[in-house]
Amino acid sequence: MSTAKKSAVSEGVPAEDSRRAQLLESALGVFARFGYRKTSMDEVARAANVSRQGLYLHFANKEDLFRATVRHTIGSSLADAKRALAVEGAVLAERLRGAFHAWVGRYVGRFGADASDLMQAAEGLLGTLVFDQEKLFVDAVAATLREAGLAAAYKPAGVTPRQLAENLCATARGLKHSCDTQEEFEEAFAVAIRITCAPLVQD
Amino acid sequence: MSTAKKSAVSEGVPAEDSRRAQLLESALGVFARFGYRKTSMDEVARAANVSRQGLYLHFANKEDLFRATVRHTIGSSLADAKRALAVEGAVLAERLRGAFHAWVGRYVGRFGADASDLMQAAEGLLGTLVFDQEKLFVDAVAATLREAGLAAAYKPAGVTPRQLAENLCATARGLKHSCDTQEEFEEAFAVAIRITCAPLVQD
DNA sequence: AATTGACAATATGGGCATAATTTGTCTATT
DNA sequence: AATAGACAAATTATGCCCATATTGTCAATT
Known part of the structure; x- marks a missing residue:
């Protein structure tokens, strides 16, 4: 669907996509502070150092911007988390630290009081995406724990790697x-x- | 301070105090469902099967009722938790289960959507009491973990009993x-x- | 000790008109 | 591709009035 221009750069990432990513990063900051309802397109535009019309050039409307922001954020969070879990030559603890930093820790303290409507908005505009991605994160953590040999260690206690992963998520929450x-x-x-x-x- | 009447019963608990306890239990149910702001004295009175004026006979006003409810609830929660931690002939896991049931589990699912102002009200009307009691709970759990020999088991990992207790609290949260x-x-x-x-x- | 009925003072919620903001979409311009 | 300016439509915030609910306190009664 995306109009694939010929402006591919050294990294293999089209310039327009990294521009889009910049806008989404800025949007995330504003949405996190003010929530969905109290965030204005003007505020996002100013945070991204673009004109309000420049935003509409990339996103059809506020709903579209929000959907793209959530998709981008949760997508790159999961990707970063999986990357952290797969780091070669790192002990399990260090890989877990990186994964949960990418998944939650990175965002702690960035949410304002009015941000309580974000989950509701995300559910309304993106369905079960957030929930689905969270399940994938648990899957990835559980697989890593199993490969690291924790399954055998916790077998006597009757705890599965998946339960270990879900427990870590509960603690993080x-x-x-x-x-x-x-x-x-x-x-x-x-x-x-x-x-x-x-x-x-x-x- | 309390006017100690001569109506002490078999258990050693004055009848008026158990009456008061009944009122506070009812009040807790209503406050939990509707929060502090949207709870009316009439609602509490009906839940406790007393007249509204009967409530004012025991509590000076709504603030007083709320303070007494929180003090009673958190006080008995902590007492029950400590009792569960001290049960003779029970393994550590069972004692922890009882303690966290008394401290949190017992109240899960009993709070309504409007109950989000309870913490704020508690802080405003009771200061740091809730926080202080929570610290005492952590102390009790940590002491139990230490006595159960977990300190030695977690020494190699560099984790103290207090950290174990706080971690369990975070997970429960x-x-x-x-x-x-x-x-x-x-x-x-x-x-x-x-x-x-x-x-x-x-x- | 508790209930009922009643009371004034206060607090709260709904409706409504108005002001202010925000949205989404134009143009013209660089 | 992006900006600025402008615009009507829609949304949201504000102040006000009024009805209703709630509070806290009576006196009379069981």
């Missing part, structure tokens, strides 16, 4: 609500990882 | 937000306990 800053979150979640990976520590 | 029913919460938290207690399982 809780910390997201109780931590004010990103640093606080990362530090507390590092503990959660040490706890989960404890059976791997040779003593 | 996350599950509270993602679980719709109490059963769902208890089941998921049982997994969290198995993970935390895994080092104790002899294999």
Whole structure:
């Protein structure tokens, strides 16, 4: 569907797509601060250093902009998370740290009080996409835990890798609500990882 | 301060205090469903099967009723939790299950959409009481974990009993937000306990 | 100790007109 | 490809009035 121009650059990424990505990053910042309802196209345009009409040149309307923002954000979050999980030569704990940083930690402390309508808007405009992507994230974490040998370590306790992954997600969710800053979150979640990976520590 | 009447009963609990406790239990149900703002004294009175004036006979006003409700609820939650942690002849996992049931699980699924102002009201009318009690809960859990020998098991991983306790609290917080029913919460938290207690399982 | 009925003072919610903002779409221009 | 200016339509915020609900406190009663 996308009009594939010939302006492909060294990286293999069309210039227009990286431009679009810049706009979406700016939009994410504004949506996170003000929520869907209280975010105006003008505010997004100013945050992205473009004119309001420049926004409409890339996105049909506010709904379209929001859909694209969520898709881009959650898509790159999942991609970054999977990349972190696959890093060669890193111990499990470090890979988990990177994955959960990409998936949640990166966004802790960036949401304002009016942002409580974001989930509702996302569900209304994108259906089960967020939920689906979250399931894929859990899948990826569970697979990594299994390959790292945690399945055997937790077998006696009757806990599956999937349950370990879901438990880490639940902990991250809780910390997201109780931590004010990103640093606080990362530090507390590092503990959660040490706890989960404890059976791997040779003593 | 309390006018100690001579109507002490078999249990050693004055009849008026158990009456008061009944009123507070009813009040908790209403506050949980409707929040502080949208709860009326009339609603509480009807839920407790007393007249509205009967309520004012026990509590000076709505603020007083709310303060007493929060104090009673959080106080008995902490007491029940400590009791569960001290149960003789129960394994650690079972004691933790009881403690977190008394502290959080018991209340999962009982809060309505309008209840989001409860924390704010509690902070405004009771200061740091809720926060303080939560700290005491963490202390109690941490002490139990230490006595159960988890400190030694997690020493190699560099995790203290207090960090284990705080991590369990974070997980409980996350599950509270993602679980719709109490059963769902208890089941998921049982997994969290198995993970935390895994080092104790002899294999 | 608790209930009923009643009361004034206050708080809250709905409706409505108006002002202000925002949206989406034009043009003309660089 | 992007900007600026302008525009009508739609949405949202604001102030006000009024009806209703709620609060806190009476006195009378069981």
